[in-house]
Amino acid sequence: MPVADPRPAPARAEGALPSPAHIDRRLAQMLAADSARTGAGKTARLMLMLTRSCELRCAYCFVALREDEYGTPHDDVRASGGVLPGEIPRGDLSVATARRAVDRLMTSARPQLGLQLFGGEPSRRWDTLVAAVDHAATHPDRAGRALEILLTTNGLGLDAARLAELRGLPIVVQLSLDGWGAANRFRRPHLVPDDEAARRWSTIAETLSASGHRWFLNVTVPPAAAPEVLARYHEARAMGVPALQLNYATGMRWSPDTFYAWLGGLAAVLRHDAADPGPMALYNWQNGADPAPLCGDTICDVDGTLLQVGAIFHEKRFPALRAAYHHGHLDGAEPFDTHRATLADLWARTRAALSTEDAEVFHQGMRLGAGQDLVARVVTAEVGRPPFRG
Numbered sequence: 001m002p003v004a005d006p007r008p009a010p011a012r013a014e015g016a017l018p019s020p021a022h023i024d025r026r027l028a029q030m031l032a033a034d035s036a037r038t039g040a041g042k043t044a045r046l047m048l049m050l051t052r053s054c055e056l057r058c059a060y061c062f063v064a065l066r067e068d069e070y071g072t073p074h075d076d077v078r079a080s081g082g083v084l085p086g087e088i089p090r091g092d093l094s095v096a097t098a099r100r101a102v103d104r105l106m107t108s109a110r111p112q113l114g115l116q117l118f119g120g121e122p123s124r125r126w127d128t129l130v131a132a133v134d135h136a137a138t139h140p141d142r143a144g145r146a147l148e149i150l151l152t153t154n155g156l157g158l159d160a161a162r163l164a165e166l167r168g169l170p171i172v173v174q175l176s177l178d179g180w181g182a183a184n185r186f187r188r189p190h191l192v193p194d195d196e197a198a199r200r201w202s203t204i205a206e207t208l209s210a211s212g213h214r215w216f217l218n219v220t221v222p223p224a225a226a227p228e229v230l231a232r233y234h235e236a237r238a239m240g241v242p243a244l245q246l247n248y249a250t251g252m253r254w255s256p257d258t259f260y261a262w263l264g265g266l267a268a269v270l271r272h273d274a275a276d277p278g279p280m281a282l283y284n285w286q287n288g289a290d291p292a293p294l295c296g297d298t299i300c301d302v303d304g305t306l307l308q309v310g311a312i313f314h315e316k317r318f319p320a321l322r323a324a325y326h327h328g329h330l331d332g333a334e335p336f337d338t339h340r341a342t343l344a345d346l347w348a349r350t351r352a353a354l355s356t357e358d359a360e361v362f363h364q365g366m367r368l369g370a371g372q373d374l375v376a377r378v379v380t381a382e383v384g385r386p387p388f389r390g
């Protein structure tokens with residue numbers, strides 16, 4: 001069992017941060033309560049791995065990206081039935097498999113539905129993306145239930161014409177950028193030249209805002225950039241983004257200093273936002289989110305394999321999690337609601353699959369999620385009502 005950081009919480013100018021013991025107690029409560037988003041009776045969420053291709057190679061990305069079978073739907077390169085648990089499939093998600101995955105989501109008995117388009121960079125399979133979104137939005141078994149479709153994208157493949165194609169559909173765009181200028185040093189262009197990526201990013205905020213779609217900026221902060229959390233917030237405001245979500249990178253080692261630099265930076269961001277709200281919504285006011293490494297969502301890989309999403313988030317860093325988080329395959333007949341594990345079960349599977357040292361890195365990431373939840377609660381109580389605008 002990983003050992004909790006024994007250091008006391010440093011008192012900072014922005015106020016005392018939660019102690020290690022307080023964080024551990026909160027984490028235990030969060031595990032016992034299960035996912036705030038996908039726990040019993042809540043939203044049925046399915047993520048689709050549209051491709052393993054991406055224009056970038058971000059320093060904190062542990063998805064096993066590859067370009068050698070980009071453009072080839074998986075059904076065309078291997079027989080259906082999926083690869084063995086633990087093995088990483090090649091190619092892209094086919095339109096047929098994407099539709100079958102949406103069919104499986106619609107077998108859920110839950111009152112709300114969520115579909116997330118993911119990868120790799122999902123816009124690199126625009127044909128599959130449009131087919132999956134259309135199928136979900138018009139599915140007869142949706143039966144009038146609320147459906148949110150989240151498009152997670154680096155923005156390089158989006159333009160006004162493509163966004164217009166999605167008009168009228170319940171799409172929310174999650175633009176993953178680390179900020180502007182030096183903040184983007186963790187995002188490394190791989191298939192496009194640096195200046196071409198910068199040129200496309202220079203207009204993406206205006207293009208998204210003009211599209212009429214709801215969108216928000218998703219910023220991932222690795223440990224090396226932990227002291228820059230407040231700077232990322234100010235950059236987002238200067239860009240004029242409508243909403244911001246600040247995240248910490250998972251699968252990386254957070255030292256006691258970077259751990260508390262993240263929490264202190266988040267507290268400073270929340271206090272600043274409370275004192276001077278401005279037009280940008282800050283999603284970090286919402287506490288109770290799953291500790292990031294243990295995300296409660298289910299993902300369909302390019303071959304139709306169903307996994308807890310942490311298996312893919314971490315597959316290069318913690319390859320043993322692919323087998324540990326395996327939930328079956330679309331070829332089975334089980335209803336969608338059986339394809340997930342509780343957060344407590346996931347942590348038990350994680351401890352059983354990883355070495356003591358890797359489990360400790362994973363556990364520290366979970367603790368950071370619990371600490372973040374406590375910081376949001378403390379600042380919310382301090383400023384009265386949360387100024388959250390979703």
Ligand code: SF4
Nearest residue numbers: 054056057058061120
């Ligand atoms: S844009 Fe996303 S999928 Fe691509 S390398 Fe970065 S984090 Fe990974």
